[in-house]
Amino acid sequence: MAEFLRVLTDNWSLYSQGFTNTVKLFLVAAVGSLVLGTLLGAMRVSPVPALRAFGATYVNVLRNTPLTLVFAFLVFAVPKLDVNIDYLPAAFLALTLYTSAFVCEVVRSGINTVATGQAEAARALGMTFLQVLGSIVLPQALRSMVPPMMSVFIAMLKNTTIAAGFSVLEAGAIPAYMSERGEPQFAVLLWITIGFLILILPLVVLQRFLERKLAVAR
Amino acid sequence: MTQATVLYDLPGPRARRRNAIIGVVSIAAIVGLIGWAVYRFWQTGQFEARKWEQFQYAAVQRELLAGYLATLKAAGIATVLALLFGALFAAARLSDRWILRAPATFVVELFRAIPLLILIFFGYYVPLQYGWSIDKLWALVIGLTLYNGSVLAEIFRAGINAVPRGQSEGAYAIGMRKNQVIRLILLPQAVRAMLPAIVSQLVVLLKDTALGFIITYPELLFVGKQIGGRLAFGLPYVPTYLIVAVIYIATCGLLSVLAWWLQKRMGRARKTSAAVLPTKDFGDAGRTAI
Numbered sequence: 001m002a003e004f005l006r007v008l009t010d011n012w013s014l015y016s017q018g019f020t021n022t023v024k025l026f027l028v029a030a031v032g033s034l035v036l037g038t039l040l041g042a043m044r045v046s047p048v049p050a051l052r053a054f055g056a057t058y059v060n061v062l063r064n065t066p067l068t069l070v071f072a073f074l075v076f077a078v079p080k081l082d083v084n085i086d087y088l089p090a091a092f093l094a095l096t097l098y099t100s101a102f103v104c105e106v107v108r109s110g111i112n113t114v115a116t117g118q119a120e121a122a123r124a125l126g127m128t129f130l131q132v133l134g135s136i137v138l139p140q141a142l143r144s145m146v147p148p149m150m151s152v153f154i155a156m157l158k159n160t161t162i163a164a165g166f167s168v169l170e171a172g173a174i175p176a177y178m179s180e181r182g183e184p185q186f187a188v189l190l191w192i193t194i195g196f197l198i199l200i201l202p203l204v205v206l207q208r209f210l211e212r213k214l215a216v217a218r
Numbered sequence: 219m220t221q222a223t224v225l226y227d228l229p230g231p232r233a234r235r236r237n238a239i240i241g242v243v244s245i246a247a248i249v250g251l252i253g254w255a256v257y258r259f260w261q262t263g264q265f266e267a268r269k270w271e272q273f274q275y276a277a278v279q280r281e282l283l284a285g286y287l288a289t290l291k292a293a294g295i296a297t298v299l300a301l302l303f304g305a306l307f308a309a310a311r312l313s314d315r316w317i318l319r320a321p322a323t324f325v326v327e328l329f330r331a332i333p334l335l336i337l338i339f340f341g342y343y344v345p346l347q348y349g350w351s352i353d354k355l356w357a358l359v360i361g362l363t364l365y366n367g368s369v370l371a372e373i374f375r376a377g378i379n380a381v382p383r384g385q386s387e388g389a390y391a392i393g394m395r396k397n398q399v400i401r402l403i404l405l406p407q408a409v410r411a412m413l414p415a416i417v418s419q420l421v422v423l424l425k426d427t428a429l430g431f432i433i434t435y436p437e438l439l440f441v442g443k444q445i446g447g448r449l450a451f452g453l454p455y456v457p458t459y460l461i462v463a464v465i466y467i468a469t470c471g472l473l474s475v476l477a478w479w480l481q482k483r484m485g486r487a488r489k490t491s492a493a494v495l496p497t498k499d500f501g502d503a504g505r506t507a508i
Contacts, residue, residue: 172336
């Protein structure tokens with residue numbers, strides 16, 4: 001047990017640096033994929049066929065590509081196109097591009113859960129597009145979007161570990177460093193697990209709370 | 219799209235004109251984007267014959283095929299094991315005995331919360347340190363099995379729980395035992411409804427085999443890195459990754475189409491007057507398989 005604690009205290013700076021970067025990756029990619037995903041979701045429900053097709057293609061390509069491949073492409077292939085991109089920005093970009101495909105699907109299916117009659121009634125009352133969107137469709141759609149959106153972000157938090165394979169020092173990269181220091185790997189990995197549980201539990205609790213709070217009988 | 223959606227009515231003449239203008243502008247923007255990318259490819263010589271010629275060699279094709287087969291092998295073994303793991307733990311979670319239920323719940327919730335890569339590292343770094351010999355394939359398979367098996371357990375459990383209560387109550391009323399109720403009444407109905415969610419999760423499993431790249435298991439992505447890194451062919455990373463991406467997208471796309479087809483097929487009402495359990499994604503994992 002003392003040995004187990006020693007692993008953490010002796011390597012505290014590595015752990016704190018790793019998890020700080022994990023949280024940083026998570027926050028930046030969360031904001032980025034929320035913006036890009038919502039934009040793509042808007043394209044997929046727009047009345048313009050070209051935008052719908054673009055959104056659908058993007059989602060189908062990215063959803064069927066492993067995140068590791070997105071990382072590998074940005075890190076190894078993109079510099080060959082004379083575009084200089086550092087490891088950390090590449091990780092932000094890879095996570096954002098990949099996750100926004102899933103955010104897009106959440107947004108689209110959230111809007112599709114709203115019954116057509118709701119908006120038809122609103123239009124019959126003479127509401128404009130923005131009024132229909134702002135006071136009828138979105139309030140109902142957001143309710144059904146919140147729980148799956150939380151699932152996407154929880155999955156994304158776990159996906160940040162993949163950046164470890166591409167020279168970013170985050171929580172997933174700790175075992176490789178520890179292997180050089182000769183620390184007992186089981187304890188090292190157990191501490192990383194505990195770190196992730198600490199990060200994920202609040203998100204899960206928030207998700208369950210929102211799910212209960214926003215539940216509506218339909 | 220001729221049908222009115224929730225967001226907008228059938229467009230009138232003015233809206234049609236406006237949509238046409240937006241359409242033309244956005245097509246121009248998309249073409250511009252693709253054109254810029256292609257120009258960039260061309261300018262940096264990605265279309266040079268030298269970068270593509272090694273794909274004509276049988277040896278390189280065999281290399282790619284070997285990588286693809288390694289990917290499929292890991293995915294295949296992990297699929298079988300994960301389905302077994304999922305069935306076992308779903309059964310334990312549905313048990314009436316808390317002594318079975320509590321540990322199964324703990325295991326399933328724990329493995330769903332740990333990043334898959336960390337699970338794979340458990341199977342890779344720990345044996346490495348003590349000098350035990352473990353195949354990289356099995357490190358990958360163990361990680362994939364634990365994670366996806368836990369997610370599948372949740373899908374199975376949620377699927378069984380989604381069958382209307384009247385079904386099991388009726389079965390108990392005519393004197394069936396719990397074993398019979400689940401096997402004869404609940405499972406046949408639940409499997410139909412959860413099949414699409416299961417297939418979606420298997421797509422996720424197949425994609426996640428690419429994590430083997432990080433522990434240097436020689437799967438498709440790893441082979442791609444090697445082929446792309448050959449100086450004699452001008453470091454053809456871009457062509458190689460494009461080919462690898464096409465292979466992944468085709469394979470996963472095929473499975474996704476299967477899931478979609480199952481969903482459509484299962485969604486059709488049977489020739490019965492009884493209500494059929496609707497097909498849907500189960501559990502928060504199935505809902506957004508990522």
